[in-house]
Amino acid sequence: MIRPPAADIIAFVMIAFLLSAAAAALAAAAPAPGYDPRAAFAxxxxxxxxxxxxxxxxxxxxxxWQNRADYQIRATLDPAARRLTGKVTIRYTNHSPDRLDSLWLQLDQNAYRPDSRSHRAQGGAWAGTTDGMTIEAVTLESGAAPGVAVTPRITDTRMEVPLATPLAPGAALTLSIAYHYTVPGGFGGRTSWGPSKQGDIFDIAQWYPRMAVYDDLRGWDPLPYLAQEFYLDYGDFDYWITLPADMVVAGSGALQNPEQVLTAQQRARLAAAARSDATVAIIRPDEVATAAARPAGVTQRTWHFRMEQTRDVAFAASRAFAWDAARINLPKGGSALAMSVYPAEVADRAHWGRSTEYVKHAIEEFSRRWYPYRWPAAISVAGPTDGMEYPGIVFDGVEDKGKELFWITAHEIGHDWFPMMVGxxxxxxxxxxxxFNTFIDVYESxxxxxxxxxxxxxxxxxxxxxxxxxxxxxxxxxxxxxxxxxxxxxxxxxxxxxxxxxxxxxxxxxxxxxxxxxxxxxxxxxxxxxxxxxxxxxxxxxxxxxxxxxxxxxxxxxxxxxxxxxQLDLAVTGIAPAPAEGPAGWLVTVVNRDPLVMPATLRLRYADGSRRDVRLPAETWIRQAASPVFVPGATAPISAEIDPDHRLPDHDRSNNLLKR
The missing domain is CATH 1.10.390.10 (Neutral Protease Domain 2)
Structure with a gap:
């Protein structure tokens, strides 16, 4: 046996004194039946x-691994009939280790049917209904085989497509679906149409059959749509929207054919906006619904957009849109476009005139602080859908203004991080x-x-x-x-x-x-x-x-x-001198009375106006509910307070401060 040095013996004796005093303090402390250390730290x-x-x-x-879905969508919007007709072609790649004998897709428009599970789950909360999405035809192509018609099985908001030959790991197939539906009115919530002074505004989302996710935890996860949101795989999207020539379209991703749908002046303004930190008008409020705002010569036009590595796309359309834009400065010299579209009657700075400023700042701040934005544009739309997000585009209320518009813009744009990029x-x-998105809002504000x-x-x-x-x-x-x-x-x-x-x-x-x-x-x-x-x-x-x-x-x-x-309830229950045999100081007893535990600051104040802060880790209460905290120093404290800066959700602050 090696004899310990004298210094170690002294230290051991000092520790023994403190432990003895701690045991006495614990015995005297009132029990805390609401807190069980073994349960809290299990x-x-x-x-x-x-x-x-x-x-x-x-x-x-x-x-x-995760599977991949690439989309091509060709749709026509009939604003008079409130009807969207489309054909989606999906290239689906199976990266899983499993053979898939069917495919599952989501038909969210069926939530608006009067007999839908969503309608029932919400107690009939939809103020209106539609016939949902009508599937006109489904065909499959695999390898060199031509398209083969398939009869799907539709249940509520889900569609199962059986495969005669299972899709092997690493293989891909092409699925084509023709469909149509009636766009819901204001009751649509997440997607709808509504009026403005110079024309109806259409916020179009959940507008095509979307692949459900097949993952490593559940296999297929075609959870019924009960008005919660989405779980989608990533891929590249090309989509074409045909509609009356006097309408303007704002869509997720990058516009591919500006020369066909914009005037020469609008293209020049858009190019200027891509170089400008200040907001540039693409269609001024006084130009809305005028002949000068749209290229002449045809009654209908097709807008083509492309967005890569995304889980979804959405768009808005109206003849009533004013439009402005500015450059977004991204880390490492990258850039994107911040854009806003809104009816002319809310173009003043108190309402939507600063919208693009809000979009630009939010994207720049989130990119700097957390992770760089990855898409070519970010758009805020003033329309009938109030507060809803899709990749690269958000729908906010026409009547939003001031701080409310800033807060909702930052929040909805923040969804590009959670869950659009982080899926x-x-x-x-x-x-x-x-x-997560509300959390990053705090710092953006x-x-x-x-x-x-x-x-x-x-x-x-x-x-x-x-x-x-x-x-x-x-x-x-x-x-x-x-x-x-x-x-x-x-x-x-x-x-x-x-x-x-x-x-x-x-x-x-x-x-x-x-x-x-x-x-x-x-x-x-x-x-x-x-x-x-x-x-x-x-x-x-x-x-x-x-x-x-x-x-x-x-x-x-x-x-x-x-x-x-x-709940959390921390309390200070005692201030006593440390034992005379040990080092000079004071024992302050802090108690955790409720099941929640958190680290906290203990503050001692002295008669001369000075103070001492002691940081207590959560492990202060890992073995006991009441813990004596040794604070060195001969001067007597006049008070001790737990969480003095009011940073913790302590529901009973009456016991946080103890005065001697």
Whole structure:
């Protein structure tokens, strides 16, 4: 046996004194039946296992795969009949290791049928109905074989196409579908038509049969469309829209035939906008619906757009559109176009006159802070669909103005990151796309024009006094509130925004600002975004990526904030001198009284006006509910306060401060 040096013996004795004092303080502390350390810090079962496809580090594994769908769509819009007729040709490539004996597609327009599951799930919430999407013909081509007619099986918003010969791993086939449907009116919600002073505006989305996703966790995932959003594979899109020649089309991607659909003056203005940081008018408000605004000579025109590596496309059309644009400056010298289209009656700066400024700044800030924008244009449309996003284009309300227009523009444009580039499954995990996007909104509002519209506010939470950690308290106290990790379709409208948007976003803010710190959070978050861009991450991938990227076991946070609806109550219950035999100092007892646990700041104040802050990690409460904190120094503190800067969602702040 080696005899320890004298210094080590002294240190051991000092530690023994402190442990003895800690034991006495714990014995004297009131019990905290609401907090169980073993439950709070138990291992967290991830929602899905790690594998060669999805690595234990939260990143795509060496065996990661996803299928691909490339589209060509030719559609005609009849504005008088409110009817869209189209033919979509899909080149579908099977990168999975499985042989596929059928294909599944999504027919979201069937949600508007009066007998749809969506209609029933919402209690008949649609204010109107349509006949849904009519499938006129389906043909298949495989290899050199000519097109063969196939009879699909349609169930609600899904269509199954049986394959006589299964699609082998690595093989591809071509599927062609002819269809038509009636565009819903204002009741459409996510896609609709509505009037303006100089003509109807059509916001056209979910407008073609779209491939369902076949993935490594479920195989085919043709979840019925119950008015949650989307889960789609990536590919390249070419699409052509034919409609009356006096109408202007704004579409996802890049316009391929400007010489056929724009005047020479409009093409020159568009070229100027591509070089300008200031907004340039393409069609001025006073030019709307005039002969000078449209090329002459025909009654109909076809607009051709192309968008690469995207999961979807959408467009808007109207004879009433004013149109402006400006250059977006992207990292490493890249650029894109910010554009807005809107009716002339809302062209003033208080309404839509600054829209392109908002789009430009949001794209630039999100690109700088998180991940570069990858598409050629980003468009905001003023129309009947209020607050809906698709790749490269968003639909906002005609009446939006001022800070509300800025906030909704930033939010909807932010969806180009989540879930358009980072391909979350919105139908099952709406909290990921909505919460992640609401999270990045917070910093965009702070950054825009020196905080002109900061802080980001959600009106239904403003009653909490302006502090988000207070505004979340009623939700955490609500025994009926679902946890974040709920199937999206089961969350009622009462809780949809509070849980999927606000609580999810606040969870990321707390993880960044209070748990990991911006430096570690940002590095791990950017790594996650870059690794999963144009891929399909799941909740477990995010959890693992943040743990791996930060070097932390965050089981207690995933369980407390995401898997349960737990509350937090930290308290200071004692201030006592440390034992005389040990080093000079004070023991401050802090107690966790509720199931949620978080790191916190303990602040001691002294009679001379000075103060001392002690940062307490979550592990302060890993073995016990009440923990004595040793604070060195002979001077007696006059008070001790936990979370003095009011940064945590502590529902009972009356016990946070203790005065001697």
């Amino acid at each position: 291992p967290f079962s991830m929602p899905s296992p790690a594998s060669a496809v999805r690595g234990a580090n939260g990143l795509p594994g060496p065996g990661y 979350f499954d919105e139908r099952r995990d709406a909290w990921m796309d909505e919460g 702070d950054a825009f024009n020196h905080g002109e519209f900061a802080p980001k506010r959600d009106s239904e939470y403003a009653e909490g006094g302006g502090n988000p950690v207070d505004e979340i308290l009623p939700l955490l106290a609500d025994l009926q509130a679902p946890p974040i990790l709920s199937r999206a379709d089961t969350i009622t409208e009462k809780y949809r925004h509070p849980v999927s948007y606000f609580k999810s976003a606040l969870g990321l803010v707390l993880l960044r600002e209070e748990i990991l710190g911006p430096e570690r959070f940002d590095a791990a978050f950017r790594r996650f975004v870059a690794a999963w861009a144009f891929r399909h991450p799941k909740p477990a991938d995010f959890f693992r990526a943040m743990e791996d990227g930060s070097g932390e076991d965050l089981s207690w946070w995933w369980r407390g904030w995401y898997a349960t609806n737990s």
